[in-house]
Every structure is written in structure tokens, then in C-alpha cells.
Amino acid sequence: MKKIAVIGAGSWGTALALVLADNNHDVRLWARRSEQVDEINEHHTNKKYLPEINLPTNIVATNDLTEAISNTDTIVLVTPTSALREILKQLKSEIEKPVTIVHASKGIEPDTLFRVSEVIEDEIPEELRKAVVVLSGPSHAEEVSLRQPTTVTVSSKNHNVAEQVQDLFINPNFRVYTNPDIVGVELGGSLKNIIALGAGLSDGLGYGDNAKAALLTRGLAEIARLGTTMGAQTLTFAGLSGIGDLVVTCTSVHSRNWRAGNLLGKGNSLEEVLENMGMVVEGVRTTKAAFQLAKKEGVEMPITNELYDVLFNSKHPKEAVDSLMRRSKTHEVEDLSSLISNRYTLDEKNPE
Secondary structure (H helix, E strand, C coil): CCEEEEECCCHHHHHHHHHHHHCCCEEEEECCCHHHHHHHHHHCCECCCECCCCCCCCEEEECCHHHHHCCCCEEEECCCHHHHHHHHHHHHCCCCCCEEEEECCCCECCCCCCEHHHHHHHHCCHHHEEEEEEEECCCCHHHHHCCCCEEEEEEECCHHHHHHHHHHHCECCEEEEECCCHHHHHHHHHHHHHHHHHHHHHHHCCCCHHHHHHHHHHHHHHHHHHHHHCCCCHHHHHCHHHHHHHHHHHCCCCCHHHHHHHHHHCCCCHHHHHHHHCCCCHHHHHHHHHHHHHHHHCCCCHHHHHHHHHHHCCCCHHHHHHHHHCCCCCCHHHHHHHHHHHHHHHHHHCCC
């Protein structure tokens, strides 16, 4: 049994805490609100986020970061990316010895255009971290907390530490693979939220399966195009953090990003959508960052560009779909071949 700190007591943080508790670890779950801490400790519930779940007694909540990370070798970050730097700045002064930092947040920071692992490395000095590990894949918190079969992947620059994290989480209900491609794993998990917004928007407009299939397929090509340009491995996007996460996020009512897109498609403004959701919609922030990143890297991302205009330039969703359908004709196979060609070019420039 190990003591593990989970920072963030939303639905996903609580679900991961439950996985770790099922594996007989001593879990300290950090939450901001004292009322939430009291509910978890006294009633063993977290009804705002996971109303159907009773939590085991080896999950103990606290709103004291020092108490949460005391005597632990592993910190699991499950906070919205918008709050990440603030939390890391607080953690930096509390960490007393090198720790493994696992993050399960999916996003890209606007302006800096950092992936989450890069934000962590930017804030936490190297002498305070053993390694940074990303946990990603198709995983709704609601289903994980009900102990329904779920499969994810973990990735790190340090493969040995990735395998240690794999051991912490894996159990008969929660299967964990490793993948050495941290760039691809993070980008796949982040960019699929943009496509999920588009899928919800398509459904909100009343379009059918044809439109959604096209959106997922072309969305995956768009994700891979940017990912391989950033140094990711093409095959990663055919895996759990690529097509796996894309499918689950674009086709389920559990998905916040799908729900937000659905409300947009039905005519709600972005402000109304975010107020209605009451929770962070990572795809909104990631759309802004991916739009900036695509411009910087010179990568064509038409779906991202149209969603950016819907979110931030008040473009009507129907007009955005029309713009995509009226784009200049091209060849699908040539487009896919360019991804492979780009990957080979990068490998030649950066031989291992």
C-alpha cells in the first residue's frame, strides 16, 4: 500500500481516487471547498460530481495541500488546465523530496502553447520531480466510478516510472497500457475535445450519422497532422489516446465537450453554454490554443478554424458547416499519405 495524493476532487479526480483506493492505496484527495471535504470524510460521497457513488474509507479528503502531499512519492494532478499553474506554484513550495507527478488533465495552454507536461516542467524544478507521467485514454468518470471496464494509457520520458504508475492504477476493471510517445498521447487527448465540440454542434443542428462519421474521420486526420508536425508518432493516433478517446468523447452524453457543442448547435451563445454547464469545458480553451499552434506551425486545421470562429467570432454554426463542405476539393489518400511522409521526414531529421 502506498500513500498517493490526488489533487482535484471533481468527477475525474474522484474516479481516479476510487481506482487507487480499490487497489488498497492510502489516498489523500485534495479539494478547494471545505464543504466538499466534509461531505467526503463524513458521508463518503461526492454528490455534485458522482451522485451514485459511495467512496471507500481509504479516501480521505483535505483542503490542505501540505497535508495532502505529506509523505507521498506520487502526486496525481486532476485539475482544469486553467487552474494548473496556480496549483503548481503552491505545490512547488510544499514538495520536500522528489516525487512522481502524474497528470490526467487534457488541454493545451493558450499563448505559451505548452502541453500539460511542459507546464509542469516549467513550474516544478527538476530536482523536485522524479518524472512527469500522463494518463490518458477513453474514460468517462461516471463509468470508471461504477467500475465498468475501462482501458487507458500512461506515458513518460522515463519508461520505468511509467511502468510504476501502470502498476499503481491497473486492476481488473481499469486496464493500463504504456506508450513511450508522450507528445502524441497528450496531443491526442487534448485535441479530441475540439472535435467533440464539433460533434455536439453537428447533433445540435440536427445532422445525422453521416455528418458525425465525416467529422470524426477528418478530425482524426487533423489531429494527426498537427501531432506529427510536433514530433508525435503517427500510430499513437490510432490508439487509446487517439481514436479511442475521440470516439468516446464525440459520441457520449457523458462528454462535457459534446454537451457544450450540442447547446451551441441549438442556438445558445458561448456564455449561455458555459453558464448552463457549470463545469469546465476544456475544448473551448484548447480550441484557442490549437488555433494559435496551427498558425505557428503552418498546419492546416479547417475544423479547428471553423470552431474557433463559432466560439470567439460569433460565426453561426450552420455557416461553419457550410464553409467546411464548400472547401476546395482534395484527395483523401494524398492527405493521409502526407502524414506518413511527414513522419518519415521528421525521423530522418531526428534519428534516434
